[in-house]
Amino acid sequence: MISVSGVTKAYRDGEVRRQVLRGVDLELAPGGTVAIVGPSGSGKSTLLNILGALDTADAGTVRIDGVDVSASRPAALAGFRNRSLGFVFQFHQLLPDFTAIENVIMPGRIAGRSAASLLADGLELLDQVGLRDRAADFPQQLSGGERQRVAICRALVLEPPVLLADEPTGNLDAASGEQVLELLAGLRRRRGTTMVLVTHNPEVARRCGSVLRLDGGRLTPA
Amino acid sequence: MGFVWHVALRYFRSTRADAHIRVLSSLTAGGLAVGTAALVLALAALSGFQNHLLTDLARHTPALQVELAGSGAGVPGEAAEEPAALVAWAAATNGVSAVQELLYARGWLAVGASVQQVEILGFEKAPPVWIPVGDRAARGLIVPIAVAQKLGLAVGETVRVFSPRPGLTPLGPRPRTRTLPVAGIYRSDRADYEELPVLLPLEEAAALFAGGDRRLDLTLEPEAEQELVAGFLRETVDPAKATVVGWREANRALLFVLRLEKSLVFSAVVLIVAVAAFALLASLSLVLSSKRSEVGALAAMGAPPARLQRIFLALGALLSVGGAGLGGALGAGVAAFLDRFRVISLPPDVYIVEYVPFLVRGSDVLIVVASTVVFTGAASLLSARRASRLDPVEAMRSART
Secondary structure (H helix, E strand, O other): OEEEEEEEEEEEEOOEEEEEEEEEEEEEOOOOEEEEEOOOOOOHHHHHHHHOOOOOOOEEEEEEOOEEOOOOOHHHHHHHHHHHEEEEOOOOOOOOOOOHHHHHOHHHHHOOOOHHHHHHHHHHHHHHOOOHHHOOOOHHHOOHHHHHHHHHHHHHOOOOOEEEEEOOOOOOOHHHHHHHHHHHHHHHHHHOOEEEEEOOOHHHHHOOOEEEEEEOOEEEEO | OOHHHHHHHHHHHHOOOOHHHHHHHHHHHHHHHHHHHHHHHHHHHHHHHHHHHHHHHHHHOOOEEEEEOOOOOOOOOOOOOHHHHHHHHHHOOOOEEEEEEEEEEEEEEEEOOEEEEEEEEEEOOOOOOOOOOOOOOOOOEEEEHHHHHHHOOOOOOEEEEEEEEEEEEOOEEEEEEEEEEEEEEEOOOOOOOOOOOEEEEHHHHHHHOOOOEEEEEEEEOOOOOHHHHHHHHHHHOOOOOEEEEEHHHHOHHHHHHHHHHHHHHHHHHHHHHHHHHHHHHHHHHHHHHHOHHHHHHHHHOOOOHHHHHHHHHHHHHHHHHHHHHHHHHHHHHHHHHHHHOOOOEOOOOOOOOOEOOOOOOHHHHHHHHHHHHHHHHHHHHHHHHHHHOOOHHHHHHHOOO
16 A cells, blocks of 8 residues: 655755655555654654655655655646545644634545535544534634644545554643544544554554654664 | 635635735725726726717718819819719719818918918818808808908908919919908817818819819718728729728828827826736735645645645735726726716817816726736736745745744
C-alpha cells in the first residue's frame, strides 16, 4: 500500500545545505499502522509531508495505493490527496471562518459533494469525539484539545484509505487523547485504514503495529 | 452553493471583521463606485451633447445630397441641361418625396464702400428648410443677420452682388454684377460654427454664378430607409455625372471627431477605475496574507490550484461588484436628474443648447461595466494566481511563525 524507496531530502539554510532524509525506505501493507518517532528536527514531519504529496523528495520514489506521488502533476496530486489521504496536522489548521461541522465536512465540499450529503457523517464523527454539541461553534470558541479533535474528524470524514497524522494527540489531555486513539483504532478495524503516525507519545507508538525511529536522516526499527 | 463560492463568501464576510482589510476593501468599493459613476456621467454628458448636435445636424442637413459633376468647372452654361434631367431622375426614385436644386458659389456684397465676401446659396422655389428664414415666401436676396449688421443693411435696401467670374461683352470681359433689393434677413439658431450663406433665387444665382457647384437636396418619405435609397441612386446614376452622399457621409469628419472625443474622455476617466483596481489588488493581497495558512490547509485537503484561484477571483468579484454596481446606478441616477431638471445651465449665445444635456445609453453602461470587469478581473487574477501557487507546507507553517 505504501512503498517508499531511497527518499532523500535536503534544505538550504542560508549557505548551509542540510540533509534531512538520507535514503529512507518504508513498506507498509494495507491496514498496517506505523509510528515514526525521533528527536525534534529529525525530519519526521518532512517525511510525512512527502508521503502526503505536500512536499517533493530530491530523489527516490513514493508509491501510495499504486500511485507514484513523486511523479504526478500538481492538479492530479490534489485530487489524490482529497480522495486517498487524510491529514492530521501538528497544529490543527482549522479554518477560523468556518464552524466545527463546516471544517469537518470541508474535504467533502472540495470533492464536490453537497453540505447536506455530508452533514450526517460529520455530526456522527463529532459525536464520537464528544463534540456534537459544539458543531456550530467556530474554532476560536473551542479549546486546543477540542480543535485537534475537530481536525481529526475532518481527516476521517471521507474515510480515506491512508491516514497521515503528525502528533495527533500532542495537544490533548489524557482523556481526549484516549478518545482519539480509540477513534483511530475503530477506523482501522472497520475500514482497514493504513496509518502513519508521527509521535513523541510512547502510548500512541505502543498501539501501532510497528515503530520506526528517524534519526540522522535514516529510518530504523525502534 | 459550490465549494468556491462557499469559501469566497465566507472570506468576503471576514473582510468586515479585520479593521485593516475592512478599511482597504471599503476604499476599493468606494473607488470603484466613484470611478464607474464618473465614467457613466462623463459618457452621459458627451452622449447628451452629441445627441443634441447630431439631431441639430440632421435637422439642418438633407437626408441625401446629389452632387452634380461638371459643375464648378467655370464654363457658364455647361451643366445647364444636366440638372433638369437629374432632378427628374431623383424625383422619380422610390422613397424620395422632394428634390430641391441648389447652387453654391462665393461672391461679394457691396454697399457703398463696404464690401463683404460671402457664400452664395442659390435656391429653387423656396429657401431650403434647414435655413431658418422667417418669411419663406420672400423672393430675392436674403442675408444672414451677421452680414446685414456688417454692411448696415435693412430689408428693402439695395446691395450690389459681385461674381468672381467675368462676363464676356463686346467691350471685353467685365465683372458680373447685379443690384438687388434685400428681401429678408434671417437669424440662425445655430452657433457660429459655420459660415451662413446669402440666399438668392436659383435663376438669379445661375445668371451670376454659372460655374458654381450644383447640388440636389433630397427629402425622403418618413418610412424610407436612407441607405436603401442611397444605394439605389448610386447604382442607377452615372458616376461621371453625379455623386450620392448621405448626411452621415457628408459630415464624416465631424462624426469622426465626436467619436474620437468620446474615446479620449473615456480613456481619461477610465483611469479612475484603473486606480480602484490597484486598491482591489491591495485588498486581495491583504486577504491572501491573512488567509495564507488556510489556503495552505485547503490545498493540503486536496483543493486543486485552479479552484483556489477561482476562490480569489470570486472574492475579487464580490469586492468589486457592489462598488461598480453602486457607482453605475449613482452615475445613471445623477445623469437622469441633471438632465430632467436642467440643473447645469449654459450661455445660450455660446452653445447650441441652454443646459448640459445627459443621455445614458445602454451601450455606454455596457462599456463601463466591461472595462470595470477587465480591470478588476486583472487585479483579482494577479492575487488569485499567487494563491494557487502557494506551497501548502510553507503556507501552513506561516500560521505558527
